[in-house]
Amino acid sequence: xxxxxxxxxxxxxxxxxxxxxxxxxxxADVPAEYRFPKLELPAPLTEMEVxxxxxxxxxxxxxxxxxxxxxxxxxxxxFVPAVVDTVISRGEFYTAYTPYQPEISQGTLQAMFExxxxxxxxxxxxxxNASHYDGATAVAEAVxxxxxxxxxxxxxxxxxxxxxxQYRAVVRTYTQGMGLRIVGDEQPDTDFHALAALCDEETAVxxxxxxxxxxxxxxxxxxxxxxxxxHARGALLxxxxxxxxxxxxxxxxxxxxxxxxxxxxxxxxxxxxxxPYLGIFAFRNELxxxxxxxxxxxxxxxxxxxxxxxxxxxxxxxxxxxxxxSNICTNxxxxxxxxxxxxxxxGKHGLRKVAELCWHKAHYxxxxxxxxPGYEVVAPKPFFKEFVVRCPRxxxxxxxxxxxxxxxxxxxxxxxxxxHLGQAMLLCVTEMNTVEEIDDLVHALAEVTESDLIPLxxxx
Amino acid sequence: xxxxxYDLSRPGRRGVDMPDPDVPLTPLPAEYLRDDLxxxxxxxxxxxxxxxxxxxxxxAVDKGFYPLGSCTMKYNPKINERMARLPGFALLHPLQDPAxxxxxxxxxxxxxxxxxxxxxxxAVSLQPAAGAHGELSGVLIMRAxxxxxxxxxxxxxxxxxxxxxxNPASTTMSGLTVIEIPSGADGNVDLEALKAQLDDQVVxxxxxxxxxxxxxxxxxxxxxRVVHEAGGFVYGDGANLNAIMGITRPGDLGIDVLHFNLxxxxxxxHGGGGPGSGPxxxxxxxxxxxxxxIVAQNAEGEYVWTMPARSIGRVKAFHGNFGMFVRAYTYIRxxxxxxxxxxxxxxxxxxxxxxxLLKQRGDYPIPHGDxxxxxxxxxxxxxxGAEGVHTLDIAKRLIDYGxxxxxxxxPLIVPEALMIEPTETETKETLDAFVDALTAIAxxxxxxxxxxxxxxxxxxxxxxxxxxxxxxxxxxxxxxxGR
Numbered sequence: 001x002x003x004x005x006x007x008x009x010x011x012x013x014x015x016x017x018x019x020x021x022x023x024x025x026x027x028a029d030v031p032a033e034y035r036f037p038k039l040e041l042p043a044p045l046t047e048m049e050v051x052x053x054x055x056x057x058x059x060x061x062x063x064x065x066x067x068x069x070x071x072x073x074x075x076x077x078x079f080v081p082a083v084v085d086t087v088i089s090r091g092e093f094y095t096a097y098t099p100y101q102p103e104i105s106q107g108t109l110q111a112m113f114e115x116x117x118x119x120x121x122x123x124x125x126x127x128x129n130a131s132h133y134d135g136a137t138a139v140a141e142a143v144x145x146x147x148x149x150x151x152x153x154x155x156x157x158x159x160x161x162x163x164x165x166q167y168r169a170v171v172r173t174y175t176q177g178m179g180l181r182i183v184g185d186e187q188p189d190t191d192f193h194a195l196a197a198l199c200d201e202e203t204a205v206x207x208x209x210x211x212x213x214x215x216x217x218x219x220x221x222x223x224x225x226x227x228x229x230x231h232a233r234g235a236l237l238x239x240x241x242x243x244x245x246x247x248x249x250x251x252x253x254x255x256x257x258x259x260x261x262x263x264x265x266x267x268x269x270x271x272x273x274x275x276p277y278l279g280i281f282a283f284r285n286e287l288x289x290x291x292x293x294x295x296x297x298x299x300x301x302x303x304x305x306x307x308x309x310x311x312x313x314x315x316x317x318x319x320x321x322x323x324x325x326s327n328i329c330t331n332x333x334x335x336x337x338x339x340x341x342x343x344x345x346x347g348k349h350g351l352r353k354v355a356e357l358c359w360h361k362a363h364y365x366x367x368x369x370x371x372x373p374g375y376e377v378v379a380p381k382p383f384f385k386e387f388v389v390r391c392p393r394x395x396x397x398x399x400x401x402x403x404x405x406x407x408x409x410x411x412x413x414x415x416x417x418x419x420h421l422g423q424a425m426l427l428c429v430t431e432m433n434t435v436e437e438i439d440d441l442v443h444a445l446a447e448v449t450e451s452d453l454i455p456l457x458x459x460x
Numbered sequence: 461x462x463x464x465x466y467d468l469s470r471p472g473r474r475g476v477d478m479p480d481p482d483v484p485l486t487p488l489p490a491e492y493l494r495d496d497l498x499x500x501x502x503x504x505x506x507x508x509x510x511x512x513x514x515x516x517x518x519x520a521v522d523k524g525f526y527p528l529g530s531c532t533m534k535y536n537p538k539i540n541e542r543m544a545r546l547p548g549f550a551l552l553h554p555l556q557d558p559a560x561x562x563x564x565x566x567x568x569x570x571x572x573x574x575x576x577x578x579x580x581x582x583a584v585s586l587q588p589a590a591g592a593h594g595e596l597s598g599v600l601i602m603r604a605x606x607x608x609x610x611x612x613x614x615x616x617x618x619x620x621x622x623x624x625x626x627n628p629a630s631t632t633m634s635g636l637t638v639i640e641i642p643s644g645a646d647g648n649v650d651l652e653a654l655k656a657q658l659d660d661q662v663v664x665x666x667x668x669x670x671x672x673x674x675x676x677x678x679x680x681x682x683x684x685r686v687v688h689e690a691g692g693f694v695y696g697d698g699a700n701l702n703a704i705m706g707i708t709r710p711g712d713l714g715i716d717v718l719h720f721n722l723x724x725x726x727x728x729x730h731g732g733g734g735p736g737s738g739p740x741x742x743x744x745x746x747x748x749x750x751x752x753x754i755v756a757q758n759a760e761g762e763y764v765w766t767m768p769a770r771s772i773g774r775v776k777a778f779h780g781n782f783g784m785f786v787r788a789y790t791y792i793r794x795x796x797x798x799x800x801x802x803x804x805x806x807x808x809x810x811x812x813x814x815x816x817l818l819k820q821r822g823d824y825p826i827p828h829g830d831x832x833x834x835x836x837x838x839x840x841x842x843x844x845g846a847e848g849v850h851t852l853d854i855a856k857r858l859i860d861y862g863x864x865x866x867x868x869x870x871p872l873i874v875p876e877a878l879m880i881e882p883t884e885t886e887t888k889e890t891l892d893a894f895v896d897a898l899t900a901i902a903x904x905x906x907x908x909x910x911x912x913x914x915x916x917x918x919x920x921x922x923x924x925x926x927x928x929x930x931x932x933x934x935x936x937x938x939x940x941x942g943r
Binding site: 001003004005006010011013014015017018019023025026027028029030031034035036037038039040041042043044045046047050051053054055056057058059060061062063064065066069071073074075077079081083085086087089090091092093094095096097098099100101102103104105106107108110111112113114116117118119120121122124126127128130131133134135136137144164166167169170172173174176177178179217219220221246247248249250251254263270271272273274275276277288294295296297298299300301302303305306307308309311312313314316317318319320321322323324326327328329330331332333334335336337340341343344345346347348349350351352353354356357359360361363364367382399400403409412431434435438 | 461462464465466469473474475476478479481482483484485486488489491492493494497498499500501502504507508510511512514515516517518519520521522523526528531533534535536537539541542543544545546547548549550551552553554555556557560561562563564566567574577578580589590591592593595596600603604624625626628629630631632633634635636638675676677678680681704705706707708709712713723727729730731732733734735736737738751772773774775776777778779780781782783784786789790792793794795796797798799800801802803805806808809810812813815816817820831832855856859864865867870884885886887888914916919920921922923924925926928929930933934935936937938939
């Protein structure tokens, strides 16, 4: 076997040293009746063969490199400069583990410190950790951190109804044993003002998303009002953001957020069918000792030279065990590295340009779609790169037509999560969408209203 | 040293040129805009050199032996990386119409099936992103199943004192109470102490088998039986699955729920801290409680998303760390049943070879050296004649010999622990050289302990001041005007 290098001679010599004649002797502690089961697995393949099999599976899929994609809803098709993959493909980075031995891990440690620094800069917060699993679990960890931050226990958590539905679900899964009251999202039209009114002395944290799940931007003034109302009740404000939007818009640190979380996939990570992604997690200095996750800190070595270490580990499971701030151990380090390289190479001007391209293209698309009879763009506030379109037919039917007739991946069907919007889709436009793709989409949407669609039940 | 990223920045430099808009412009809303975006300004060549130089300040499996106990730092096959980057996998949106992603869903379905077969379970959810995430899922599954049995008052999770810290931490996150169970002198769970805690308050037991002492639990069948008799479930921490593929199946032994670590056992790279992947396998009784959605196959043979009937809910957005699934699938397909058994046999052979050599040479006590170990062994950095030298010094000196140190000071129940996990991908020459280094270090400890106290001598930096880092934490440096 190519990955198990021993020759028969090696094995014999090693067994002689151990004092056995058969490797099976090493497994004498395994109950005999359960020892050496026959596993029903497909026969092994060589590299050539396995590549063919995997390529065939990959070829069965339609990917966003082949067709225009207007689907977002928490995972985004953004440009990834070649530099990113060059760096994260280096074995020195991707075949290392958590930097427990700092003297031989300064590469990972410094890269993570720089990641934390750039995330702090982007979000306007004091510090960031070295990542959570994704945008959803980052929100759940924010809720738990907020619970820990109160001297007297608070058991109420307020979630905005326009926080990503999957993020709200993950918060509920994580905290199901904690005896919390998680409210605020029962009515889909509860706005931030109404949410603030629900905040009381029992409330540990209020979680909102900006731009929200429906793409709407909440102004710094609106966010500042929310933060003041939340803080007046002694609660914390956690804001989930789109990191690309922060290339243009006021960061949460400037309007009073205590914790900022984000899905960081958009920063240099491929769509990869939903993972591995990156949970961004930033906070104010006052919360640092309540923070979950790995933190890299700057220090000096025995010669006084600058260096980096994992720090404040007394918060963590391997030291504090049952009293740790979280159970997280393995995180999304390589995805954080990708985000760091992305931010470094995009830089001050590139990220702003990406955000501007999203803005202009999304607004061009919305303007054109709004002119198609039967369609309505539902965007009472400014939006960034996503917006709601109310459609004349069920979204699933429209999306099937877009894909079959135009090779377009349409928007996210909102009818399950937000039925009050009716037949509505959430469209996403990024810098990857050309004007031709947008015009195609507009033509296709117009054509849908005129064509006799085959009813959906026949298609499925 | 390598400059801090912002110190490479000069106003006006660009790393990427983005195209101009190809659509009419829409005015930006002035009151929403940020004043400044304090990111660096660096050209592409300097960015690349910065990160290449940083990479050279890392140790990694691709550079050498990395016997970090409990972490299974095996070689990561390069074909895995190429497969995960195929556009038909890497460029899929997770919310695409299932009809357009049948190949990806088939891969997930077959991986679910293969993992279930390897560990002896009825069903698997791939959603958890890491081992600890799988643990949290597993504890929530046991809790939910107790509630479904009308046993919602149960609140105790029994955890042996040799367990990973994630076990008690996951228990606490689930709102349950941790009860620690001592280990016996033979390295097994103290069966009598366990029985004394088995009452009608027990949700379940979390057990790592092979244990963190590197030993196969000799009473595992009995342990599962008594826990089940008390109405509890048994959770298996799959961190050490690399020792037992094709050797035994946790599900057959009586384990009800177990997490896999695709980044340990199934060769997906550790990424400098992650991403991992922590699928959860369960017995038939617990299948309805799995986190989801998971992939099922309908009567027409199509792959569909399905939410288990009484699911604990979703533990993550979307479907899990799919890129890791591609790598693990590739790995399992290349090995087959015989290959996986060979992996575990050689992992265990290598650990026992190191143990035998260390015993012969006698420098490092091995508390359970009278038993065969599994895929790892726990020695102690207590060198006779060098009492002032500690495990930390030995670990740091190993760096000078070109090795990554073992896991140190864990498990907590072994003083001065050196937890050595060689994995199956190492040659006999490497194992010999590693033991020779430990022997030479023991000699140095006796004759020149200062050499160890001041080690490492060849690393990019000397020992770092961790107390200072924690006392006055500096977690970020952002240019003035950044906030």
